[in-house]
Amino acid sequence: MTEAPTNVEARALREAILQAPLETSQDPLAIPSPETLYLPPSHGKVLNLDAQVVIGGRGTGKSFWTAALQSDLIRHRLGTTVHDLASLSVHIGFSSAARFNDYPNADVFAACFDQRREPFDLWRAVIVRWIAAKEGEAIPRSSWQDTIDWMKARPEEVARVMERPRHWRGLILFDALDRTTTVWERMDTIVRDLLRAVLWLKGFAGLYAKVFLREDQAERQVFNFPDASKLVPTKVELSWARHDLHGLLWQRLINAQNEYGERLRAICPHRSRGQYWEVDEEMKRESPAQRQAFERLAGPWMGRDRRRGVPYTWAISHLADGKGRTSPRSFLAAIRQAAEDSRDRYPQHEFALHFESIKRGIQKASEIRVAEIAEDYPWATALLSLLRGMNVPCEWREVEARWAAQFPEGPDHIHVTAPQLPPPHARQGWEGVRDDLLRLGLLDRKKDGRLDMPDLYRVGFGLGRKGGVKPRA
Template identity: 35%
Template sequence: MSKESLAIRQGIIEAATSLDQAQSTGQQPAGFTYVPPTHARAIDLDATLVEGMRGAGKSFWWSSLASQAHRAFIQEGFPDARLPSQIVVAHGFGTGSSSTEYPDAEQLIDLVNQFRPRSIWRAVVAVHAEFGKEFAALKSWTSRVQWVQSNTERYAQELDAADRRLGKTSSKLLVLFDALDRLADSWEHIRPLAKGLLQVALDMRSTRNIRCKIYVRPDMLEDDEIVSFPDFSKLNASKTSLRWQRADLYALLYQCLGNAQRGGREFRKLVTDCVGSKAACESHQSWVLPSALRVDEDLQEALFERLAGKAMGSSTKRGKPYTWLVNHLQDGKDQVSPRSFLAALRTAANEAAEDDNQPIGYRGIQRGVQEASTIRVTEIIEDYPWVKLIMQPLSGNLTVPCLFKEMEAIWRREKTLETLKSSLQRQGKAAKLPPQHLAQDMAGIAIDLENLGMMNRLDGRRIQMPDVYRVAFGLGRRGGVKPLK
């Protein structure tokens, strides 16, 4: 392997690792920020709800929008995103642990046992809106929430005053919320807190200059106990989604790789060879991906061939790396998360042989899909625990595509539905997102699996399961990536 290929391989590992850590720590270099054209609405102040699957970048944006350095990079490097310059951004809840900006999970439990959830989030907004001396003198969250709940008229006056102060300087206040699944330890306590937050976010839309932005997983918005309040439809109407197209995923990779400490210089030279030296530009000491490489898939593929070769084997009969990788990471709704994509590439780079001509090889990409599948299955089980009970009996016993009656036969033999219903009955209200169509028995379970993107139907009859789930769940497929044992 040449020095250039080795450096780029190390850069892929660095970029993928940094972005993965950013999902939990909220910290990443400004140059690792990429704004897909379809994500401009996620930055728009009037898009209160930003929905995204696991690993789609919700925590990334929660962190980046609160960083002056990242906002400056976005404003200069991605002007089409139209991020306003006169903006004050604050954290209202998320993965951090600072109790100065917002109460942590333990404090929230104490507060929700004493006060209405809506009052808690109003107090959080009041802190960031810098209410007057009377409120500012209160130093504990308990005293702040007590004041808000006991002084509804005074709160409205203070909110109006804060709104007018912002208006005088043509400024906007944006309060960001993320990681709603960490509001409490149990789903039973999460629901009222999440509902109260959505209600307060709706309230803030009546002001001119104060907005909340909530990064939320789809499962939260499927829960009737969270969204069942008047006018939720108004919030939902402005919702935007963090969906990643194939071109977006590769553009993210290239943006990060071009700014990696290891391999960045070598990769930028490759880009220059592909699109010309005048296309690349610098912004705030970070390199910005040329516009052509953001949307032109032919150009992207030509560049990826320099990294991974032209074929998934000795010839292109088994596919080309550029398309093969994303196709095998898609779920049943044709969605791929950056986390899965980058995890697969990191594995491919880690497992590249020293004598490979390129930074990564097709065998490493295949192994990367297996690793990404393991990660995605872990995530889906965390979000929907009942999925594990449903899928365990199928592991090692089913090859797809198959007829649905083959799945039914296994579930019937293993008494899977009886086990699931007993488990849900024991959990009661504490059960996290049970299958919504369980009343329809096995046919209902199939509907729920389809809605989760875990399976789809071919020709209306046969069942297919995307590789990103099939591999780690241990189902076979002729000619496909081998299932994990």
């Protein structure tokens, strides 16, 4: 066990945590600064050019990597770990940002379906526009339909543009595909046709694609087309283990400015990279050094003794969803809130982070996570908000009764204010919607069949649990 710091040192460490760059950008395409960039060892395969389909939940880094890979500086830094990145020309083929000349918007996709055309043609047009612009080729660009018509009328010219020898290599990225439509059947076709276009692109040397998908998109029938088996082995999952999250935290802590960073580097093994600092390899895995460093901040126990748990593991386990996954955004938000709460409530505490403040950090992270769910899955927010005041675990019939009372006409009539994709299996009734929530990790099922809700969501949605972290009043 590490020696407890003095009260003066604890206050200094607490202030240093508050000065560290723990916030994550609300702009999904904001290019991160090199000092906050952290590549977990397991994420090297995600950035590998052979990984063409990347699957991950909200806050795991899909849009982060879409933005980061656009930066020459960041790709050069990553090139020491992931080969072949530094020399790439990177282009965005779809994202949450509006770039109409680079890729179509939801209205164009809607018109495509209304006119009984194939999204495959749109996706190929996106790729051909990119290559033509890079090569200085003039092709019709007044509208997306203009480009498609030209491609169909002049297939030889398209082949010439795509097959011409190039002195550069390119990577095209596709993210935020939920912005293309609010109809699941159309979404399936859009994703499937994008994957078909990616497979088409594989035939041209030096050109690569990477498609970032939500889990609910990837779980549907989007790989049921000829030769899809060539893409299936390229799928990788974007996930964060406990030691990955602690490594990320320390990467940000040691890059606090001036004396604040010095204090945190004093307890974290690190090395200089010139204008910023990088954690040592032992801080990237579950090692004694990683555990001891966090113990210097939060102490050995989540209370007066070991019965309450260990902060190093407790914080992350209580931020996990129903599948045991914790997102970086939730963890960083919880630690920052814990530091603020410790400063305000426990300024004389012997450690920088008081164990009760860590619990309140879970409350803050839960509020943030619930707000994110409202953006991505407003139907889930509408349903889970109806469970406020309940205690979990609980019987399925209790949950179903609340939903049916509010929406007597069934899941197809869940009212949401924002146009978004509905529950994927709404047509299967309330049990189909329940299973959607289980697949997303918003609910969990106990061995005895009762339904549970992870603390990450339970606290924010206002449900109780005996002995658990309490929701805010």
